[in-house]
Amino acid sequence: SAVISQKPSRDICQRGTSLTIQCQVDSQVTMMFWYRQQPGQSLTLIATANQGSEATYESGFVIDKFPISRPNLTFSTLTVSNMSPEDSSIYLCSVGAVDQPQHFGDGTRLSIL
Amino acid sequence: EDQVTQSPEALRLQEGESSSLNCSYTVSGLRGLFWYRQDPGKGPEFLFTLYSAGEEKEKERLKATLTKKESFLHITAPKPEDSATYLCAVQARASGGYQKVTFGTGTKLQVIP
Numbered sequence: 001s002a003v004i005s006q007k008p009s010r011d012i013c014q015r016g017t018s019l020t021i022q023c024q025v026d027s028q029v030t031m032m033f034w035y036r037q038q039p040g041q042s043l044t045l046i047a048t049a050n051q052g053s054e055a056t057y058e059s060g061f062v063i064d065k066f067p068i069s070r071p072n073l074t075f076s077t078l079t080v081s082n083m084s085p086e087d088s089s090i091y092l093c094s095v096g097a098v099d100q101p102q103h104f105g106d107g108t109r110l111s112i113l
Numbered sequence: 114e115d116q117v118t119q120s121p122e123a124l125r126l127q128e129g130e131s132s133s134l135n136c137s138y139t140v141s142g143l144r145g146l147f148w149y150r151q152d153p154g155k156g157p158e159f160l161f162t163l164y165s166a167g168e169e170k171e172k173e174r175l176k177a178t179l180t181k182k183e184s185f186l187h188i189t190a191p192k193p194e195d196s197a198t199y200l201c202a203v204q205a206r207a208s209g210g211y212q213k214v215t216f217g218t219g220t221k222l223q224v225i226p
Contacts (some may be wrong), residue, residue, distance in 0.1 A: 012181070023117070040218065042218045045213055084121040092156055094156075101159045102147075102159070104158075107156050
């Protein structure tokens with residue numbers, strides 16, 4: 001299965017700032033996904049990022065708050081904009097294909113002061 | 114809307130004490146049911162995919178089974194290294210493209226020596 005690297009692994013940020021999370025895959029993949037995992041809650045899909053097209057956002061998530069880039073088949077970024085304490089969470093990148101299970105990176109642990 | 118409910122939320126076992134984790138699901142046509150293991154500070158690690166009722170998959174001390182309404186993850190003679198959160202997820206069939214995966218909140222397993 002693909003090896004997925006996320007950077008940074010953790011960060012502490014000030015309210016009102018933005019942070020960009022990077023996701024690098026060791027092989028070309030069509031579909032990349034961004035999730036949020038809050039304590040005691042299930043993984044929530046933020047958006048699907050396909051190369052060559054705009055990201056598809058789930059209900060409750062908007063591009064202005066979570067802009068995503070997908071410049072090629074091995075890389076994607078998620079930006080958390082104008083952060084507030086409610087954005088404190090673990091953000092996970094995953095890759096998948098139509099008949100394959102998703103595989104995940106180790107996540108970015110984000111705390112907002 | 115697809116739903117996944119896992120029980121119990123937490124389970125504490127003595128080493129060698131076998132038990133089962135439950136995943137109840139509601140989905141409009143199941144494409145696949147997935148089990149993942151998640152260690153603290155790590156992303157979910159894929160364990161199994163089950164596609165149809167009656168199917169079983171095994172890996173070391175773990176065995177996953179599937180019915181039309183639920184899946185069980187049986188843990189036989191667990192060891193402390195089996196301690197982790199186990200996540201269940203479902204994916205519905207789609208007429209085309211990729212259908213998103215819905216995750217449960219997980220069962221946190223602790224195996225005591």
